[in-house]
Amino acid sequence: MRPLPEVPSAAAPVDAEQAEASLVExxxxxxxxxxxxxxxxxxxxxxxxxxxxxxxxSLQAARRAAPAQGAGLPLPRRSSRTxxxxxxxxxxxxxxxxxGALAAELPRRWWPQRAQxxxxxxxxxxxxxxxxxxxxxxxxxxxxxxxxxxxARAAFVLRGLESLADGEVRRELAAAGVADPHxxxxxxxxxxxxxxxxxxxEFDPCSLQARPPDLPRRRRYARAALAAVAAAxxxxxxxxxxxxxxxxxxxxxxxxxxxxxxxxALDPGALRVVSATFWRRSPRTDFTAxxxxxxxxxxxxxLRRALTVWARPGGGVRTSATPRTPMGPPMGAPQLLYAGExxxxxxxxxxxGLRVVRYAEPRNADPSExxxxxxxxxxxxxxxxxxxxxxxxxxxxxxxxxAPWVRRxxxxxxxxxxxxxxxxxxxxxxxxxxxxxxxxxxxxxxxxAVELSDGTTDRLVTDLGELAPARLTSGPPAEPHDVxxxxxxxxxxxxxxxxxxxxxxxxxxxxxxxxATQSLPEGDGAARWLCTRAETWRGTGSLVLAQFQAPSARPxxxxxxxxxAARSExxxxxxxxxxxxxxxxxxxxxxxxxxxxxxGSEQFTSLxxxxxxxxxxxxxxxxxxxGAGDRARLNGRLRDGSQVGAxx
Numbered sequence: 330m331r332p333l334p335e336v337p338s339a340a341a342p343v344d345a346e347q348a349e350a351s352l353v354e355x356x357x358x359x360x361x362x363x364x365x366x367x368x369x370x371x372x373x374x375x376x377x378x379x380x381x382x383x384x385x386x387s388l389q390a391a392r393r394a395a396p397a398q399g400a401g402l403p404l405p406r407r408s409s410r411t412x413x414x415x416x417x418x419x420x421x422x423x424x425x426x427x428x429g430a431l432a433a434e435l436p437r438r439w440w441p442q443r444a445q446x447x448x449x450x451x452x453x454x455x456x457x458x459x460x461x462x463x464x465x466x467x468x469x470x471x472x473x474x475x476x477x478x479x480x481a482r483a484a485f486v487l488r489g490l491e492s493l494a495d496g497e498v499r500r501e502l503a504a505a506g507v508a509d510p511h512x513x514x515x516x517x518x519x520x521x522x523x524x525x526x527x528x529x530x531e532f533d534p535c536s537l538q539a540r541p542p543d544l545p546r547r548r549r550y551a552r553a554a555l556a557a558v559a560a561a562x563x564x565x566x567x568x569x570x571x572x573x574x575x576x577x578x579x580x581x582x583x584x585x586x587x588x589x590x591x592x593x594a595l596d597p598g599a600l601r602v603v604s605a606t607f608w609r610r611s612p613r614t615d616f617t618a619x620x621x622x623x624x625x626x627x628x629x630x631x632l633r634r635a636l637t638v639w640a641r642p643g644g645g646v647r648t649s650a651t652p653r654t655p656m657g658p659p660m661g662a663p664q665l666l667y668a669g670e671x672x673x674x675x676x677x678x679x680x681x682g683l684r685v686v687r688y689a690e691p692r693n694a695d696p697s698e699x700x701x702x703x704x705x706x707x708x709x710x711x712x713x714x715x716x717x718x719x720x721x722x723x724x725x726x727x728x729x730x731x732a733p734w735v736r737r738x739x740x741x742x743x744x745x746x747x748x749x750x751x752x753x754x755x756x757x758x759x760x761x762x763x764x765x766x767x768x769x770x771x772x773x774x775x776x777x778a779v780e781l782s783d784g785t786t787d788r789l790v791t792d793l794g795e796l797a798p799a800r801l802t803s804g805p806p807a808e809p810h811d812v813x814x815x816x817x818x819x820x821x822x823x824x825x826x827x828x829x830x831x832x833x834x835x836x837x838x839x840x841x842x843x844x845a846t847q848s849l850p851e852g853d854g855a856a857r858w859l860c861t862r863a864e865t866w867r868g869t870g871s872l873v874l875a876q877f878q879a880p881s882a883r884p885x886x887x888x889x890x891x892x893x894a895a896r897s898e899x900x901x902x903x904x905x906x907x908x909x910x911x912x913x914x915x916x917x918x919x920x921x922x923x924x925x926x927x928x929g930s931e932q933f934t935s936l937x938x939x940x941x942x943x944x945x946x947x948x949x950x951x952x953x954x955x956g957a958g959d960r961a962r963l964n965g966r967l968r969d970g971s972q973v974g975a976x977x
Contacts, residue, residue: 378458427505462531475757479511480509483507614715623676652867653870686703718798722761795833800839844858844930912977
């Protein structure tokens with residue numbers, strides 16, 4: 330049976346003078362309570378100021394309350410170290426602090442609540458204030474609390490900091506507006522940490538350390554403000570002149586002037602923000618279902634800079650884009666995927682339905698250090714291709730932001746098929762640890778792919794130098810599937826080192842298909858013929874490689890990459906429309922003799938060579954003696970009698 334809703338008890342009337350005295354006496358405890366319950370999405374400095382504002386604002390609320398005369402029933406108390414603080418006056422102030430801290434995490438509406446706005450007082454100019462750092466235990470507790478919902482954090486803090494019994498905690502939560510205090514207590518039970526850590530200096534917003542802001546940036550802002558005032562004066566003068574504005578003869582206005590859609594695209598408040606649980610009920614499994622994540626999603630200045638640079642990138646902005654990806658401004662308000670600090674940069678990820686756009690700047694927002702703006706086309710994404718995005722690329726290392734449906738991420742070295750994948754740590758926001766970029770060392774001694782698991786399917790993706798990693802698959806073109814099993818992993822072990830040929834090509838997926846196995850002349854073993862096709866996000870520009878993998882005596886994981894027998898761009902061969910391929914190589918046996926070897930897919934009934942080497946064979950395999958340096962023309966006949974040439 331579901332427990333009945335908790336009903337707040339009738340608190341005793343509160344005298345304003347008693348509340349003021351209680352606030353002064355227990356001010357540090359009240360501020361610490363607010364600091365711990367406030368949402369972790371706020372920066373530490375902002376949480377400090379917000380906690381002080383909540384405690385001070387609670388006194389004003391107590392004064393506005395009209396106290397009735399007569400004695401009231403005191404709140405239930407238990408014998409503890411905080412029993413002296415459990416009077417109705419202190420409880421009233423504490424309850425208002427708790428209510429304000431929980432309100433700061435409520436979803437934003439068209440008119441935000443007061444607790445969701447930056448505090449007017451106290452106000453600090455020219456300094457950044459934050460508590461002293463604690464140890465590893467405090468850091469771990471902070472991370473656990475940040476993963477909880479607001480009511481669960483409040484329940485844990487009331488238990489540990491205020492030493493309240495569970496019944497009192499439920500009563501306080503109900504009075505603060507929590508709909509289900511029982512659920513909050515059950516969630517708080519999952520935090521396995523001693524309550525004594527809550528008294529650490531790590532969570533004390535009254536014992537602070539101060540650091541200066543970016544002083545050079547302050548001077549630049551002052552100069553920019555003077556320039557802005559001068560520009561506003563000039564513009565005001567010009568607008569006051571007689572005339573018809575921009576003029577009827579000019580069909581275009583200055584950028585983003587008097588255009589509502591363009592102005593909305595530059596407004597951080599108009600960004601589409603998605604809740605953390607929307608993907609569970611979303612009818613689509615793609616980037617539209619990604620929740621808005623990161624610790625700076627409320628940083629309006631960062632978001633405004635990112636949108637402005639996207640619309641009008643300056644000369645100091647490093648810009649990149651996948652082939653045929655439009656680099657223009659947003660077409661209306663985009664979706665905010667991520668905004669936070671990753672490594673040494675502040676990163677913002679947007680999605681506008683066609684493109685993913687990544688903006689990155691130094692953490693201190695110093696314009697002299699430049700910014701980066703990357704575009705990648707991702708239209709038509711689905712659950713298989715929207716599993717991750719590159720959120721940072723620096724010093725030859727990359728970090729991914731994984732989709733909300735990814736339950737586990739791990740690293741698999743494609744060149745070592747016998748080695749089990751290694752776990753890849755992720756933050757609560759889904760950002761992975763930094764890992765070495767593929768091909769960053771100049772050789773091909775290893776190739777790390779990321780294995781993403783949603784609980785039912787494991788998918789391999791790899792970095793090819795773009796925002797969206799490429800999905801790796803195996804199987805016939807009509808039914809490609811995720812890489813599974815030892816044979817497919819061994820096939821990719823000799824294919825991975827060919828992937829740099831499709832790097833920075835706008836690749837969406839790479840499928841490797843073993844279309845034939847051929848017994849070699851002179852009993853030299855069996856070779857495998859594979860067709861590797863890279864599909865692009867834009868649809869055109871696909872790249873096809875036919876490779877010949879000769880048998881090797883080396884152990885698995887150290888065998889050489891396959892030899893590229895043929896290469897073709899923007900062709901339907903080896904794809905869904907034309908699922909066939911024909912290729913040949915000039916091969917030297919162990920005995921030193923040369924042969925022309927060829928293999929076709931199952932649609933071929935006979936093969937023939939002409940030119941420098943003449944020969945033919947029924948079926949789809951051919952081996953003809955040849956000489957060193959001989960060149961031959963290869964053709965094949967299909968089941969319908971038509972004749973086609975080799976891939977080229």
